[in-house]
Amino acid sequence: MRATQIFGKTLREDPAEADSIGHRLLIKAGLVQQLTAGVYSYMPLALRAIHKIEKIVREEMDAAGGQEVQMPVLQPVELWRASGREQAFGQTLFHLLDRRERTLVLGPTHEEVITDLVRRNVRSYRDLPLLLYQIQTKLRDEARPRAGLIRVREFGMKDAYSFHAQPASLDEGYDRVVQAYKNIFQRCGLPVLVVEADSGAIGGKDSQEFMLIAESGEDEVIRCSSCDYAANLEKAKSRTRPLPAEEPRSLEEVATPGITSIPDLARFLGIPEAKTVKAVFYTCDGQPVFVSIRGDLEVNETKLKNFLKCQELRLSTEEEVRAAGLTAGYASPIGLKGIRRIADDSITLGSNFVVGANKPDTHLRNANYPRDFQVDDMLDIAKAAEGHECQRCGHPLRSTRGIEVGHVFKLGTVFTEAFGATFLDKDGVERPVIMGCYGIGIGRLLGAVVEQSHDDKGIVFPASVSPYSTYLVALNVDRQDVRRAAEELYDRLQAAGIDTLYDDREETAGVKFNDADLLGFPLRLTVSPRTIREGKVEFKSRTAAKPQMVPLEGAVEAARALLGGPTA
RNA sequence: CGGGGCGUAGCGCAGUUUGGUAGCGCGCCACGUUCGGGACGUGGAGGCCCCCGGUUCAAGUCCGGGCGCCCCGACCA
Structure with a gap:
C-alpha cells in the first residue's frame, strides 16, 4: 500500500479526548x-x-x-x-x-x-x-x-x-x-x-x-x-492474621461521644482497628442485611452478593437503617433481632472486640463471638488487599x-x-x-x-499483529533515481510476500520518520539520495537504537530474515 | 444514576466576563524555494459558533429548555 493512497492519516497534535x-x-x-x-x-x-x-x-x-x-x-x-x-x-x-x-x-x-x-x-x-x-x-x-x-x-x-x-x-x-x-x-x-x-x-x-x-x-x-x-x-481470598489470644473479659459499656467511624473509634480508644467489629448495612432486593466484619477489613460485595443470590445489592440508605431499628455509627450485632445477620469469619480471629451498643455515643468493650452474639451465616466476605497474607503460602499479597x-x-x-x-x-x-x-x-x-507496547515516539507493534511488517520510506521522491530505486524495492518486497506500507508522499524526512515511529511497524527501510549513492538501503528495526546499511540487491532477503519469513 | 467539565473550520484551541464585521496554530489547495527527524515564502479554500425557543436595533456571547461528548464515582455474564 502506498501512503499517498491509503485512507486515513496520522494526527500531528494529540487528540483531546483520550486519557490512556x-x-x-x-x-x-x-x-x-x-x-x-x-x-x-x-x-x-x-x-x-x-x-x-x-x-x-x-x-x-x-x-x-x-x-x-x-x-x-x-x-x-x-x-x-x-x-x-x-x-x-x-x-x-x-x-x-x-x-x-x-x-x-x-x-x-x-x-x-x-x-x-x-x-x-x-x-x-x-x-x-x-x-x-x-x-x-x-x-x-x-x-x-x-x-x-x-x-x-x-x-x-x-x-x-x-x-x-x-x-x-x-x-x-x-x-x-x-x-x-x-x-x-x-x-x-x-x-x-x-x-x-x-x-x-x-x-x-x-x-x-x-x-x-x-x-x-x-x-x-x-x-x-x-x-x-x-x-x-x-x-x-486472603488469610486474615489472628489476633493474640486473650482471656474473654466481661462486656462493658464505654462512652464514645461523636465517634462513628472505625478509624476514629480506634484512635479514641487507643486500640488497633482490628480490635473492633464493623457493622455494614446492605439492602438485598429490598431486604435489610446486617453484616459484621473485623474493623481492619472491608466487605467484598461480590462475595456477599454471590452468597445472597440477589439481583440488586447496595448499601442501605439512612432511612432504611433507621427503619430497621439500628443506630448508624453505633449499630451492634448484640441483641439484634428480626434482621438477617451475616458475618465475615474474621470475627472469630480475635477476642474482646469493641462493637456498637446500638444507642448513640456508646460502644461496648469485650464483645466475643459466639458468647455475646450470634449470626445467621458466617463465611468469607472480606476484601483481600495489598499486604494481606496469601492464603496458599502466607507471603504478602500485592495489588x-x-x-x-x-x-x-x-x-x-x-x-x-x-x-x-x-x-x-x-x-x-x-x-x-x-x-x-x-x-x-x-x-x-x-x-x-x-496500551502495552509503545515508547515516547509511538506504537511498537509486535510483528504478529502489526498492520504492515515494513514501512518503506523514500526521501526526495521528486528525484528520479530515488523514486526508481524505491519503487523497485517496493515491488520486490511485495513479490516476496513482505507486507509493506510505502511512504511515497512528498513530505520531509522528519514527517515520514515520525509517522513511521508513530505507527510502529517492526521494520523501517529508507531509500534516499544518500543511500542509493552507495547502492544501499537503510534498515532500522523499530526497537533498535541505530540503523544499519544493507546493499539494495540483498535487501529483500535481509528483510525476510529479519522478519522471520513472509509476512503478508 | 450522582458529581464535575466541555460543545466555535478536518484536528487542537482562543473569543463568552463587558452583546456590535468569527479568530489563531496545525492540516488542506496552488506556485516557488528547500530536502535525513514534524522546513520556509506567497496566494487561497474551508463556519448551522451543538439544537430549539426567548430577550435585544443587534446574540458565539445574555435567559430558558433540550441534545451530545469527556472525566470521577455507582454499574460492568
Whole structure:
C-alpha cells in the first residue's frame, strides 16, 4: 500500500479526548475514529491488525478442535427471558421493536443462541463433545464506555462454547481452551496473567480471566509476591492474621461521644482497628442485611452478593437503617433481632472486640463471638488487599491493575437445563449437556497491545499483529533515481510476500520518520539520495537504537530474515 | 444514576466576563524555494459558533429548555 493512497492519516497534535496512552496512540496514528460514545470505526490500518489477530485466534481455536460458526446479532427477547438474563443484564441489554412490535435484543453475548442451536442438533452422547466458536459483533449498552477500545458498546468478540457429556470432559475441554488462549496471547506479544475470577450471578464453578497488567486497567488484581496465586479482587481470598489470644473479659459499656467511624473509634480508644467489629448495612432486593466484619477489613460485595443470590445489592440508605431499628455509627450485632445477620469469619480471629451498643455515643468493650452474639451465616466476605497474607503460602499479597482480555467459565448445566438441551447417554438416560464458555475481546486485544507496547515516539507493534511488517520510506521522491530505486524495492518486497506500507508522499524526512515511529511497524527501510549513492538501503528495526546499511540487491532477503519469513 | 467539565473550520484551541464585521496554530489547495527527524515564502479554500425557543436595533456571547461528548464515582455474564 502506498501512503499517498491509503485512507486515513496520522494526527500531528494529540487528540483531546483520550486519557490512556493506548487510546491516544490509536487515535493519533489514525487507526480508529469514534462515531459516538463507545462506538468506533476501524480504519484500514487498524483493520489489518484486527485481521491478523483474528487469524491467530482462528488458528489456535481450530487447533483446539473448534469449529467456526456465526450466530445472529438480532435475537428474540424470549430467549433471554427463558434464561432469566433479560433481568440479569438489565439496561445493558439493547432492546428494539420490529415493525410488528415484537421485541428483539441485540446480542451482548451468545450463550442463549448457541444453547438453542445445540438443543436442536445434539441428541446423543455420540454428538459430544463439541467446541463451537464465532467472531461476531457484540452490543452492550454500557453505563459508561471509556478508555478507547477497552470498554465500548459495540465490539468484536471471539466467543466459544463447549458442550460435554461428562464433567471430566468439560475439565479437559476447558484446559484445552485455556492453553489455546495462552498461545493466542503469547503470539500477540501480550504477557498475560491468568487469574481466578468471579463467575458472576449466573456463573458456574471455575472461572479464570486473562489479564494484561496495566496501570490503566479497569480491574484490580491481587497476586502473591511469592507463589503464583493471582485472582481478581472480586474473587480474591486472603488469610486474615489472628489476633493474640486473650482471656474473654466481661462486656462493658464505654462512652464514645461523636465517634462513628472505625478509624476514629480506634484512635479514641487507643486500640488497633482490628480490635473492633464493623457493622455494614446492605439492602438485598429490598431486604435489610446486617453484616459484621473485623474493623481492619472491608466487605467484598461480590462475595456477599454471590452468597445472597440477589439481583440488586447496595448499601442501605439512612432511612432504611433507621427503619430497621439500628443506630448508624453505633449499630451492634448484640441483641439484634428480626434482621438477617451475616458475618465475615474474621470475627472469630480475635477476642474482646469493641462493637456498637446500638444507642448513640456508646460502644461496648469485650464483645466475643459466639458468647455475646450470634449470626445467621458466617463465611468469607472480606476484601483481600495489598499486604494481606496469601492464603496458599502466607507471603504478602500485592495489588495491581489489569485489562481483562479473555475470560473462561465452566458454566455447567445452567443454560442447558433452562433450554432443555439434553442428550441420551450410553445407558439411554436423558441428561442435560454440560457447558463451558470462553471469550476474547478482539478490539480490546488491539487496544491492549497498543496500551502495552509503545515508547515516547509511538506504537511498537509486535510483528504478529502489526498492520504492515515494513514501512518503506523514500526521501526526495521528486528525484528520479530515488523514486526508481524505491519503487523497485517496493515491488520486490511485495513479490516476496513482505507486507509493506510505502511512504511515497512528498513530505520531509522528519514527517515520514515520525509517522513511521508513530505507527510502529517492526521494520523501517529508507531509500534516499544518500543511500542509493552507495547502492544501499537503510534498515532500522523499530526497537533498535541505530540503523544499519544493507546493499539494495540483498535487501529483500535481509528483510525476510529479519522478519522471520513472509509476512503478508 | 450522582458529581464535575466541555460543545466555535478536518484536528487542537482562543473569543463568552463587558452583546456590535468569527479568530489563531496545525492540516488542506496552488506556485516557488528547500530536502535525513514534524522546513520556509506567497496566494487561497474551508463556519448551522451543538439544537430549539426567548430577550435585544443587534446574540458565539445574555435567559430558558433540550441534545451530545469527556472525566470521577455507582454499574460492568
